[in-house]
Amino acid sequence: MGHTYEYARPALAVDVVVFALDDEDLQVMLIQRDLPPFAGQWALPGGFVRVAETLDAAAQRELREESGLEGIFLEQLYTFGDLARDPRERVVTVAYYALVNLAGHDVRAGTDAKNAAWFPVGELPDLAFDHCRIVDAALARLRGKVRYQPLGFELLPERFTLRQLQHLYEIVLGRPLDKRNFRKKVLGMGILKDTREIEKDVAHRAARLFRFDERAYERLKRRGFLFEL
Amino acid sequence: MGHTYEYARPALAVDVVVFALDDEDLQVMLIQRDLPPFAGQWALPGGFVRVAETLDAAAQRELREESGLEGIFLEQLYTFGDLARDPRERVVTVAYYALVNLAGHDVRAGTDAKNAAWFPVGELPDLAFDHCRIVDAALARLRGKVRYQPLGFELLPERFTLRQLQHLYEIVLGRPLDKRNFRKKVLGMGILKDTREIEKDVAHRAARLFRFDERAYERLKRRGFLFEL
DNA sequence: CCAAAAGTGTTAAAACTACACCCATGA
DNA sequence: TCATGGGTGTAGTTTTAACACTTTTGG
Numbered sequence: 001m002g003h004t005y006e007y008a009r010p011a012l013a014v015d016v017v018v019f020a021l022d023d024e025d026l027q028v029m030l031i032q033r034d035l036p037p038f039a040g041q042w043a044l045p046g047g048f049v050r051v052a053e054t055l056d057a058a059a060q061r062e063l064r065e066e067s068g069l070e071g072i073f074l075e076q077l078y079t080f081g082d083l084a085r086d087p088r089e090r091v092v093t094v095a096y097y098a099l100v101n102l103a104g105h106d107v108r109a110g111t112d113a114k115n116a117a118w119f120p121v122g123e124l125p126d127l128a129f130d131h132c133r134i135v136d137a138a139l140a141r142l143r144g145k146v147r148y149q150p151l152g153f154e155l156l157p158e159r160f161t162l163r164q165l166q167h168l169y170e171i172v173l174g175r176p177l178d179k180r181n182f183r184k185k186v187l188g189m190g191i192l193k194d195t196r197e198i199e200k201d202v203a204h205r206a207a208r209l210f211r212f213d214e215r216a217y218e219r220l221k222r223r224g225f226l227f228e229l
Numbered sequence: 230m231g232h233t234y235e236y237a238r239p240a241l242a243v244d245v246v247v248f249a250l251d252d253e254d255l256q257v258m259l260i261q262r263d264l265p266p267f268a269g270q271w272a273l274p275g276g277f278v279r280v281a282e283t284l285d286a287a288a289q290r291e292l293r294e295e296s297g298l299e300g301i302f303l304e305q306l307y308t309f310g311d312l313a314r315d316p317r318e319r320v321v322t323v324a325y326y327a328l329v330n331l332a333g334h335d336v337r338a339g340t341d342a343k344n345a346a347w348f349p350v351g352e353l354p355d356l357a358f359d360h361c362r363i364v365d366a367a368l369a370r371l372r373g374k375v376r377y378q379p380l381g382f383e384l385l386p387e388r389f390t391l392r393q394l395q396h397l398y399e400i401v402l403g404r405p406l407d408k409r410n411f412r413k414k415v416l417g418m419g420i421l422k423d424t425r426e427i428e429k430d431v432a433h434r435a436a437r438l439f440r441f442d443e444r445a446y447e448r449l450k451r452r453g454f455l456f457e458l
Numbered sequence: 459c460c461a462a463a464a465g466t467g468t469t470a471a472a473a474c475t476a477c478a479c480c481c482a483t484g485a
Numbered sequence: 486t487c488a489t490g491g492g493t494g495t496a497g498t499t500t501t502a503a504c505a506c507t508t509t510t511g512g
Binding site: 001002003004005006007008009010011012048049050051052053054055056063075078079081083090092094 | 231
Binding site for chain 3: 492504511512
């Protein structure tokens, strides 16, 4: 066995930065490595791209294998190609970022990894390879993009309160927002559908539950509407 | 010679979409291929990444070798990894886009290519591989980014008139802008430096020449200023 | 009845849009 | 003197930002 090429080739990998929203902060999923290099250290889920597999498929597969997550929002971020990012040999990695709502999905350790866990984005441990840079890039992308595209809903359960939505934006953008102005603006867009249901089991007045109305959003977008928050 | 790996690896390439501004429209630089596959067809400048070369370096090198362009704005765009994008074998390509001002640089055909030429972005010939998709992605990125980052100046000579700047935005954004409002806004940002010079050899009143004030822009950015047009 | 969050309008300031004329220059 | 673009201000409208109290619910 073995594959021979005329010129040396970099290895090609994918890595995924998975974000989720806790009550308190934005979290990133990390995997504790059980193989060298960096055995025992925390790293992003990821691995090598197979020769007959698209990049998106590789990212999805690694995510599934290492964390059990499936069917979540996944988007290509940036490709990292520094010469010494992997001590073994030249590895170029196509980084992705993903958004998931913690309520709807369980994370379990997969076959390639000892352990998977969530860490607040501000308190990450030392990461293997250049994964720290990748997380920084993903965070910058999320912060920039969340204001102009309705990504935030991916971090919430299907039905959510306006308070949850505002809280999400406050955490991602890192600054407080005015409650009345926020509600006025987001309701005025016409992309939220009132489910006519309310929260349960809360120790205060229950809030209405909304759903992101994808159809309405697509319709508005075609008419030139721009999401902006 | 030959390099052997345990698992088959995709080949890794870079391709560059170079934009320049003509009086009339946005142009893209293409290379006429002299080797199969797609011999004789037009394609983006690009080629394989060497094993000891970063992605940015590979993009710069290919640009220099195939078009003679050097020292211009270059930014990673997206990585394309469809299975059949190259008929020979699996090739993943990291696409870049570049901005250049036509006045300051000559384009000449390089060693790997028969011919280099500019085409208006709306009238491109059939392109090799999936290069049409790559151009579309680059154009979308340029259109989106030019409003929020001072990229446009890369397409103009170092000293330019407000008319040239407005014209650039009209072409890239594809809609007319109001002259007075445009000037008010862009001058109000404080990122243009009046060179105290004026146009030469024009058959009408000569306009003042401005320069993009990088220092002022960086200073303002640190204080939370956001470029927006 | 207390704690906690839901829900709701107004006003002032700032930003945006639309719009038209005189000026300087070279041909 | 004509053609071409340079340069300039205002008014109406829209958007944004700041701000506080009453209501509902469960404990």
